Amino acid sequence: MLAAGPGRPVNRFKAALLASAAAVAALPLLAGPLIRAQATDAAQSRRLVPVRGHGHGHGQQDSRMYLDFDPAGFAAHPGRLSMRAASGGELIVLGPPVLEPPAAIHATPHRALPGQPLRGLRRAVERGDPARVLRDGKGQLSGHLGETPADFGFRYEDVQIGGLPAWVIPAEGPGDVWVIHVHGLGSSRSQCLRGVRAFSRLGYTSLLPSYRTSLDLPGRQRRSHLGVSEWTEIEAARRYALACGARRIIFVGWSLGASIVARVLQESPDGSTAGALLVSPALDWPAIITAHLRKAGCPEFAARWLPSTVNILRPRGEPVIRWHQMPGVTMQSYPATPTMILHGSDDQSVPVELSRIFASRHLASVQLIEFAGAHHTLEWNSAPALWDEAVTAWCHSLGLAGEHSIEDFSEAK
Known part of the structure; x- marks a missing residue:
């Protein structure tokens, strides 16, 4: 084993300083291309939102199908949104979010997806067939309300x-x-x-x-x-x-x-x-x-x-x-x-x-x-x-x- 002489701490400091300088010098070489790639990425967003459950309203006023979402997530955004299943398919248009009290949720025909807790935020399906979304259990929400x-x-x-x-x-x-x-x-x-x-x-x-x-x-x-x-x-x-x-x-x-x-x-x-x-x-x-x-x-x-x-x-x-x-x-x-x-x-x-x-x-x-x-x-x-x-x-x-x-x-x- 080598003994630590008087100059070894100084040498270690120099080595650490050189390593730090090299890291700083390399930072733009690493960060520049990464930042450019992120800022210029023209791919579609893949932020997927889980569907917590679904059901139908009852009564003459509103018998539409609805989907349930996490009330603390993106699905709570005000206004109409659309959703496309994680695996693709047609765009479905969803009505504005409605926060339902637990009693109201249990009082309506409702089926939670396997492993998902019952939630209180609903959006009515205004256009399209949500079958594929329900099969996938999740989809991409966006503000687009039509494709043409x-x-x-x-x-x-x-x-x-x-x-x-x-x-x-x-x-x-x-x-x-x-x-x-x-x-x-x-x-x-x-x-x-x-x-x-x-x-x-x-x-x-x-x-x-x-x-x-x-x-x-x-x-x-x-x-x-x-x-x-x-x-x-x-x-x-x-x-x-x-x-x-x-x-x-x-x-x-x-x-x-x-x-x-x-x-x-x-x-x-x-x-x-x-x-x-x-x-x-x-x-x-x-x-x-x-x-x-x-x-x-x-x-x-x-x-x-x-x-x-x-x-x-x-x-x-x-x-x-x-x-x-x-x-x-x-x-x-x-x-x-x-x-x-x-x-x-x-x-x-x-x-x-x-x-x-x-x-x-x-x-x-x-x-x-x-x-x-x-x-x-x-x-x-x-x-x-x-x-x-x-x-x-x-x-x-x-x-x-x-x-x-x-x-x-x-x-x-």
Whole structure:
């Protein structure tokens, strides 16, 4: 055994210091590609929610089938939601959550799934067959309430823009205002369908384009460029609308779609743009990444620095992402376009505080409306009447006359 001489503690300290320095030097090499992969992942979310039981109401007032969920989980989110079985299949539409007292639950025909406790949160099945969900015992909940415009009772046309599919939902009468709806990351055109009716009742035509990472595209690109490249496909949609007779255009961007819309406004300014409606907008990507790192327990100084490493060991074919050039990141680079932001107060993906900061720095052009208790891109689901009223008032403030008025309606037929 070697004796510990006077110099050995110093040598050990040097070795530990060198190891620490090597770890710090390697951190961007490891963290940069991981952060980039997570931030640009265009795959569909696989958050599955268990179904605790099911049954039927009784009596003449409501005999619909219902599903039971954990009252403390995502299923308690306000408003209508949809569910797809873990193994796939059709989308079923579920009514708003109802908290039932234990006595009421036991008084109705009810069957708990094997091994599941009886719970008190119910959602009625409004459309679709839940048999597959019940076989799987779980499914994916989302805010999508239909897969095509027909599910909402809309007449529509399938068109191609630059080789990519799009839907056109024409106005009921003559009109030259077009609304271009841009979906978010890991989603598809159907995400935007909830927001169409408010514009349709104002007499506007809606265009719902796809872009390279849209989930409904065969052979789609698996990694998003966070708007750096995708904006050209939405600019092509604008040119299509103008060629079809549009004179004034409103953009509606959901989550990442807001980044893409802001990029279009920055890179290709056009006098036809009347305004931009941004829903749960993902505009300041470094701040969004920092917020997620902090939530995961990363120290604040590292969480603020690590987003700058995303271009280290960049995969071949992937573009350089220059944060300082992205609209909304530096705040001052956002175009002076009339803008309304709709953002849920309980958004866990894009903190609502970022929209508050953004609106406070653009008081002359940006209006923010918060939806109490709404999660990411679920503003419409939580309060459809507030959404419709806000959209209608904002469109009138832009000087865009509408022929129709907002009336009560069933969100999904």
